[in-house]
Every structure is written in structure tokens, then in C-alpha cells.
Amino acid sequence: MPLDPLPQISTNKDAPPITGHGAQLARLTIALTELIGRETDLLEARKPREAQKLHGEKSRLMAEYRETLNRVRVNEHTLGPKGSEERTYLRKLTDAFREMLRDHARVVLRLKSVSEGLIRSVGEEVSKRNRSVVGYGKNAAQTAARARPTSLSLNQVI
Template structure:
């Protein structure tokens, strides 16, 4: 998991305005996603979930800032300017963090879906109609088995 993008980023040029805000938001989001991923690795989804409000706020600010920069691309200078290269390097590190985060979230989702599917199959198996024969070997009407309650432990 990438620790910080500064190791791979070119030397930090002077970035101001929306570009500086974008760099700051990208770093904050990267740190937040790394923390959330670590909590998921530690099987502590309740703590990871507590970061949701901050994550939503940062993502909203990130989108707004990115939109402003896309509208005013001239603020970043030429396409090969040091500012653009720096932002690109920071963003590439952030994308790696997101890939790692998505990998663990998808893995946990698959595990959870498997558990839910297994519980559903067990309930269906236990609720199958019971076929039985009476004293004179005639088939009795089928009866439905009693409903069964199954609880899922939330710890993954």
C-alpha cells in the first residue's frame, strides 16, 4: 500500500490557489482511505464507518476544486509545467491508494454476500415442506416446517 506519494513525486513546485487546495485535499483523502483500509484489515468496520462523514465532505470539496481547475486549466500553466507534473504524481499515488482500498472492500463484499447466500440457502432448506405418510401408507398433506431464526455475527 503506498505510504506517501512524496517519494515518487517530483520536487514540490510552488502551487497556489485551487491547485494547492487540490494537492491538500488529495493528501487528506489518501490518508483517510489508508486509515479506513487499515481498519478494514483489522476487522474493525465500525471504526471505518465512522470516517464516512469526513470522507463525504472531503470528496465533495475535491470534486468542486477539480471542477474549478478543469474550467480554468490555464491556472496550472503549460501541459508539461512542473505544477501539473507534481499534481499528476500526487494523483497517481492517490489512485494506487484507491485501488488497494477497492480491493479490500470488494473482497469483504464477496465474503459478506457468501455469508448471506449461505444463510438464505439454510433457511430455505429448513423450510422445505415435510412429506410424510400416515398409518395406512397414504401420503399426508405436506406441512411447512416452523420458521427458523438465524443470526449473523457482524465481525468479518
């Protein structure tokens, strides 16, 4: 969903008219908040494959967001004086975005710990099944025949 550059943004009734880089930053913040919200919903619904499909768009939007944020910082005066409607609106959007990121991080960390627990329990079960076999060797001394170690790892980006 590419964002076309519009000269002005007003996404809701509370939004003041914002132009230039501020408008682009507002659009990107809204788009990222919605996209990360969808990804979080998919992860909570246990649909990681579908959530993974959003990764490319999320990366593109994040790169554009970072670039636009740097432009806004350089041209900060275009947003008006401190405490202006435009700055307040952008702060409100940013706060909602940060809240969405916190929720997303919580879900991702929870799923990560579940996945690691599963992998750990499978690894423990495999090592139980592949325990050393104790037997007698030369000179009637006990020896342990070692089984090859088995390890599992999960290296998938969501």
C-alpha cells in the same frame, strides 16, 4: 480535519510552489489519500465500525474535491503550461490517489464477497432446517406442509 485555505502549498521537498485552486486540489488529494488509506487499514484489521466513522469526513472531502477539480478544469491556465512542474506534481499526487482507491476497492470487494458468502450459507442452513414436511392429507394422498420462507439481507454502508 478541516482544511484552511493557504495561499501556497509545499508538502514535500519535491513539491513545486502551487497557488490557488491547484493548491487546494493538492491538499484535498493528499488528505483523501491518507483518509482512504486509514479506512483501508481499518477494514483489513476487521474493524468496520471504526472505518464507518470516517465516512462523514470522506464524503465531505470528496464533495470538496469534486468542486475544486471542476474549478481547476475551468481555470486550467492557472497551472501553467502543459508539462509544467505544477501539473507533473498534481499528476503524481493523483496517480498515488488512484492507486490507493484501487487498493481500497480490492479490500472492500473481498470483504463484500466474504459477507455475502456468510449470509448465503446461513440462508441455506435455515432453509435446510425449514424443509417441507411430507405427510398424508385427506384421501390418504401425500401433501407437503410448507414452512414460511426465511430470508436474510445485509444492507450496511461501509
